[in-house]
Amino acid sequence: MGYLIRPIEASDYAPIIQVIDAWWDNRPMASMLPKLFFIHFQKSSFLIEDNGERVGFLVGFRSQTYPHQAYIHFVGVDPRYRGRGIGRLLYLRFFTLMREWGCSEVHSVTSPQNTGSIAFHQRMGFVIESGDAEHNGIPVTTNYDGRGGTRVLFRKMLSTKEAL
Numbered sequence: 001m002g003y004l005i006r007p008i009e010a011s012d013y014a015p016i017i018q019v020i021d022a023w024w025d026n027r028p029m030a031s032m033l034p035k036l037f038f039i040h041f042q043k044s045s046f047l048i049e050d051n052g053e054r055v056g057f058l059v060g061f062r063s064q065t066y067p068h069q070a071y072i073h074f075v076g077v078d079p080r081y082r083g084r085g086i087g088r089l090l091y092l093r094f095f096t097l098m099r100e101w102g103c104s105e106v107h108s109v110t111s112p113q114n115t116g117s118i119a120f121h122q123r124m125g126f127v128i129e130s131g132d133a134e135h136n137g138i139p140v141t142t143n144y145d146g147r148g149g150t151r152v153l154f155r156k157m158l159s160t161k162e163a164l
Helices: 010-023 036-040 086-100 115-123
Strands: 003-007 046-050 053-062 069-077 105-110 133-135 138-140 152-157
Touching: 003 086, 010 036, 010 053, 010 069, 046 086, 053 086, 069 086, 086 105, 105 115, 115 152, 138 152
Parallel strands: 069 105
Antiparallel strands: 003 046, 046 053, 053 069, 105 152, 133 138
8 A cells, every 4th residue: 555645735626626526426516625625724634645646635624613623524535446445544644633733523524315424434433413303313413504404413532542
């Protein structure tokens, strides 16, 4: 495994945004990932390359409102690289940095239809937060994004055992 994990850069935006919808089974996801994340959150967001090819990324940040909390906003892995531990490596790198920055918990969200993401977050030690409704037996929060979007909310308490 010759992967390179590095901080994300503004120059990564164009190549990532060109493939993001395809990486998400042609769902329109590009609007959820504006360039501002690649400019303003470089220290807390990561990209994985395999022989110079971008194969995965994580956009996350530490909360300004609640400095003990961090948030993972968006993660993408090239479908050809899924099942190889790319997502796990990105999350572990983020957890390590957030612990160094004094965070004790990490939050994330996904759609209730994204069963793969729900299972991945649970394998990574996230718990599903209680919501105001259920979808297929999973607690969800309705109208989470203000546009009627129902989301599954996750929280993970960081421990010192998960260092990368």
